């Protein structure tokens with residue numbers, strides 16, 4: 415087995431967390447190598463890269479979209495996507511709902527929160543999520559639903575800072591669960607942690623980690 419894969423799976427096991435293998439920019443052969451070792455969940459950032467991969471790779475792969483998704487691109491991945499990690503607006507949710515209906519399926523997403531100190535990262539503030547979840551438009555959705563939260567920590571060597579940001583996301587999850595999702599058994603996911611910080615994320619409650627470079631080598 416690929417050494418990093420087995421090492422990561424060993425670290426995840428005590429937490430019962432799942433691994434999203436982030437395969438953006440990587441060729442099908444690299445994905446198949448992990449697939450043959452049993453990995454089934456893969457994460458991609460770009461719609462134009464994800465669609466041809468989904469068409470050519472085994473059909474039992476669970477594809478997660480982890481990048482920033484524009485509303486007008488939802489339709490391309492709606493027939494097959496398992497989870498959209500980066501939901502950050504009502505308009506994306508409404509498009510998920512629209513194309514969920516067209517494809518006769520439920521489309522699952524995670525609300526992405528801004529927890530980092532970097533302007534380049536994106537996501538909702540707590541108040542924006544509150545407004546979204548309290549709106550009539552949200553309540554009317556029948557073919558799109560929220561299954562948890564996602565966030566990216568600041569890219570820094572300061573582990574205490576990263577830990578604080580993950581704790582903040584866990585707090586947001588707990589608050590939203592109590593206030594908006596009490597009777598929703600699907601609201602269970604906390605997607606946080608990447609190659610450089612996934613161990614901290616696990617300690618702070620991640621249910622899914624998104625790992626790319628540690629598995630596939632550095633991207634060029």
Ligand SMILES: *Cc1c(COP(=O)(O)O)cnc(C)c1O
Nearest residue numbers: 436480608609610624625626627
């Ligand atoms: C690229 C990416 C990852 C994986 O990053 P690595 O540092 O290579 O593990 C995780 N999450 C998101 C949203 C990404 O864009």
